[in-house]
Amino acid sequence: MVAKRVNVLWAILGAVGGMALGAWYMGSRIQSPAEMAARTAAPEASPILVPVEARVLSSDVVTRGTVRFGLPQPISIAPSTVKGAVGLISSLPRPNTNFGEGEVILSASGRPVFVLSGAAPAFRDMAPGTSGGDVRQLEEALARLGFDPGTVDGNYDQKTSGAVERMYRKVGWDPFAPTREQRAAVAAFEREWSDAARAQLAAEATRETAVKAVAAARATAEQNTRQAALDSAARIGDSRQLADARAGKSLALEAERARAAHSATAASADVATQVADRALIVLDPRQTETARAAAEAKLKVARAAQRKAKLEADLAIQTAAREAGLADERIRVAEGAVKAARLEGERNVRAAQEQQTLAEFDVQVASERAGRLERELATARAKLGVQVPADEVVFIPSLPIRVHEVTAAVAANASGPVMSVTDNQLSIDSQLPLEAAPLVKPGMKVAIDEQALGIKATGVVETVANTPGTRGVDGYHFYLGVRVETTPVPLAGFSVRLTIPIETSKGSVTAVPTSAVSLAADGTSRVLVDRGGKQEYVTVQPGLSTGGYVEVDASDARLVPGQLVVVGYKTAEPAAVK
Amino acid sequence: MGAFAVLLAPAIAAAQAQAPKGLGTEEFGMSPRELVQAIEKTEELIARCMREQGFQYIAADHKTVRAGMSADKNLPGLSEEEFVSRHGFGVSTFYTGLPPQLATGYSPARVGLGERNVQIFRKLSPADQVAYNRALLGDDTSSTLAVALEIEDLSRTGGCTRKALTETFKPDQLKATHYNPQDALINKDPRMKAALGFWQREMKKAGFEYGHPDEIEPDLRNRLATLTDGGKLLVSKMSADQKTALRKLQDFERLVAAKSFKMQEEVLAPVEERIQQELFSRKVQ
Numbered sequence: 001m002v003a004k005r006v007n008v009l010w011a012i013l014g015a016v017g018g019m020a021l022g023a024w025y026m027g028s029r030i031q032s033p034a035e036m037a038a039r040t041a042a043p044e045a046s047p048i049l050v051p052v053e054a055r056v057l058s059s060d061v062v063t064r065g066t067v068r069f070g071l072p073q074p075i076s077i078a079p080s081t082v083k084g085a086v087g088l089i090s091s092l093p094r095p096n097t098n099f100g101e102g103e104v105i106l107s108a109s110g111r112p113v114f115v116l117s118g119a120a121p122a123f124r125d126m127a128p129g130t131s132g133g134d135v136r137q138l139e140e141a142l143a144r145l146g147f148d149p150g151t152v153d154g155n156y157d158q159k160t161s162g163a164v165e166r167m168y169r170k171v172g173w174d175p176f177a178p179t180r181e182q183r184a185a186v187a188a189f190e191r192e193w194s195d196a197a198r199a200q201l202a203a204e205a206t207r208e209t210a211v212k213a214v215a216a217a218r219a220t221a222e223q224n225t226r227q228a229a230l231d232s233a234a235r236i237g238d239s240r241q242l243a244d245a246r247a248g249k250s251l252a253l254e255a256e257r258a259r260a261a262h263s264a265t266a267a268s269a270d271v272a273t274q275v276a277d278r279a280l281i282v283l284d285p286r287q288t289e290t291a292r293a294a295a296e297a298k299l300k301v302a303r304a305a306q307r308k309a310k311l312e313a314d315l316a317i318q319t320a321a322r323e324a325g326l327a328d329e330r331i332r333v334a335e336g337a338v339k340a341a342r343l344e345g346e347r348n349v350r351a352a353q354e355q356q357t358l359a360e361f362d363v364q365v366a367s368e369r370a371g372r373l374e375r376e377l378a379t380a381r382a383k384l385g386v387q388v389p390a391d392e393v394v395f396i397p398s399l400p401i402r403v404h405e406v407t408a409a410v411a412a413n414a415s416g417p418v419m420s421v422t423d424n425q426l427s428i429d430s431q432l433p434l435e436a437a438p439l440v441k442p443g444m445k446v447a448i449d450e451q452a453l454g455i456k457a458t459g460v461v462e463t464v465a466n467t468p469g470t471r472g473v474d475g476y477h478f479y480l481g482v483r484v485e486t487t488p489v490p491l492a493g494f495s496v497r498l499t500i501p502i503e504t505s506k507g508s509v510t511a512v513p514t515s516a517v518s519l520a521a522d523g524t525s526r527v528l529v530d531r532g533g534k535q536e537y538v539t540v541q542p543g544l545s546t547g548g549y550v551e552v553d554a555s556d557a558r559l560v561p562g563q564l565v566v567v568g569y570k571t572a573e574p575a576a577v578k
Numbered sequence: 579m580g581a582f583a584v585l586l587a588p589a590i591a592a593a594q595a596q597a598p599k600g601l602g603t604e605e606f607g608m609s610p611r612e613l614v615q616a617i618e619k620t621e622e623l624i625a626r627c628m629r630e631q632g633f634q635y636i637a638a639d640h641k642t643v644r645a646g647m648s649a650d651k652n653l654p655g656l657s658e659e660e661f662v663s664r665h666g667f668g669v670s671t672f673y674t675g676l677p678p679q680l681a682t683g684y685s686p687a688r689v690g691l692g693e694r695n696v697q698i699f700r701k702l703s704p705a706d707q708v709a710y711n712r713a714l715l716g717d718d719t720s721s722t723l724a725v726a727l728e729i730e731d732l733s734r735t736g737g738c739t740r741k742a743l744t745e746t747f748k749p750d751q752l753k754a755t756h757y758n759p760q761d762a763l764i765n766k767d768p769r770m771k772a773a774l775g776f777w778q779r780e781m782k783k784a785g786f787e788y789g790h791p792d793e794i795e796p797d798l799r800n801r802l803a804t805l806t807d808g809g810k811l812l813v814s815k816m817s818a819d820q821k822t823a824l825r826k827l828q829d830f831e832r833l834v835a836a837k838s839f840k841m842q843e844e845v846l847a848p849v850e851e852r853i854q855q856e857l858f859s860r861k862v863q
Contacts, residue, residue: 495709
């Protein structure tokens, strides 16, 4: 019985417990309308607070671009005249290989081809003695490489030659020595110069001889002239005598005439004596016939002697007169002889002088030839130094370079275009929307990055096209060229983001999220500042707005960085989405 | 106990009448309105993100994204059955290695991106195209918003699409393990469990080891990604062995898709429709 009561009690307790549990469950599930309303009502909105910040605001133009190296430019190898034949390419670089100044870009027939910095291409062989802009480029390059070419003056001298030799040696190549043809040419010059020197000596000897001949001719002429002058003087003296004779005053003629007159007088006197003797004899009868005949004979002899004296006087006078006549001839002859001697002397002197002139001319020609050959020999000897053949150097305006494409093949002729290279300056081809293009100017700084690749660099706006649709961009964009500043990151080929700040706040300013600023009824801007749970509107002057932030200026300093401002209120989350 | 049951009946009925959250009829258990809002918001966020990356991207409207979603396993003139029998699920059978914007044939991803974005993409340089898709889609360039929504797998998304989705979807929805609550509810139904068991056995008989039809496409995508280096390998640049492997995968896809589709239509679809009608009083489109 007790057990039965206990069971009933347990049953009642169980039922009560079950009903209690059911009531509890239903109580937890069944809600009154008020509870439902309260439970489903929107939660009380709580403000979303963000701090006021002091930050630099920057308004950016963001675009993309592809990084590339400079535009490809061909590399051509100029033919070398010292080598005679074009070499065959023996090694070539791979595309994308970088080369700096003084490096060997390829080799041809066992000779290197250096790449150097220079605006003008190599167009001729450079050797000691050559000069010009290309040599100056070479010297400048050598100086940059630290090989000290001496004075950078555009003249290829021995110092330049030494620097070139050191440049070759540094990279393990032998410098280009003189060719056999060049040495043979120098030997020929030496022979020619030797012959010319001998010819010069001979000419000088001839000139000396000519000088002496002129002196001798002058001396001879003077002597002959003097002799002729003496003869002339003698002739002139004779002529004076002749002149005296002509004037009847010739002593000889007068003497002859006096002698003739004397002889005639003597003969007449002798005849008169004889006549008188004969008359005496004839008249003297005492005289014999013989005496008469002798007187007669004596008279005749006297008369004959008179005639003889007369004849002799006439002859002497005629001879003297003739002699006087010959004196003029002799004077003229003497004068002619003097003149002839002088002319002869002058002619001989002139001839000797002409010989001397010819000899001097020969000396001059020989000297000039010898000098010219000496200079040429010196030049040729100087050219025997280390030289730079035209096909062993290429000048590139900007270094370093990067091989873009190799167009030549190994074993092909090393002449003309062999490859194209780009400079190592990275550039970015990009584009700007029509509305952004006027805001971007050349010279503006550019932040370059690619988040996915962790790339960061800086650049400068280089070009903004004046018209849309140029350089491969469509008609709704302007081309934008950006030059990448020095960066260790190999950016070529990558697409990168370009951020160009076009307006900044020029330093840190007080800024709040744009959603924190609202308009008051009077049109003023304001922010709702939270001050320890109490909220207060603060009137602000908005400034630059960018990146979700706006610069604000509260004139009464009631808004400072660090304070909290209301940007919104928390609301219930949507069912399916946040 | 009867009285107890009577006492609890109203509470149980009230509990059943209250529809669980996330049991909308659209993808990810969203209602149509929520899906439209999610698409619009995500596209706006994608466009903003792409602008920040320096790219131009026009936010696609929900109709465009919807069109991309509808383009899945859909070609003009072909029924879904014909499509599946010819092209499987269109995973490996239409693979080219090209980004979706450059696809010329079947490409739900291209449709979902919108024609303007496709044109913007095509005007970019090759390097920019790569960067564009990396910024927009991340590593898997086939996982556009439309495709991800359609296959209900947001885990393969990347780039700005992923970033935008993290702001519009819950973290668990972004995981590969996320399962549509509606599907999960249906799958819990004993009738569906029985039907899935039958499906598994039949598939196994055909040589396909899958536990659920929803496992097939992810498996095919994983296989394709392995074969194509994450979808980056162009078919034209494949080796002979790779091409042979791709052809085998395509054949496998056609076979498994055809078998699965047939089984799904014959076995799973009627059961699913019945359960949906019971749950939502209408058939889910």
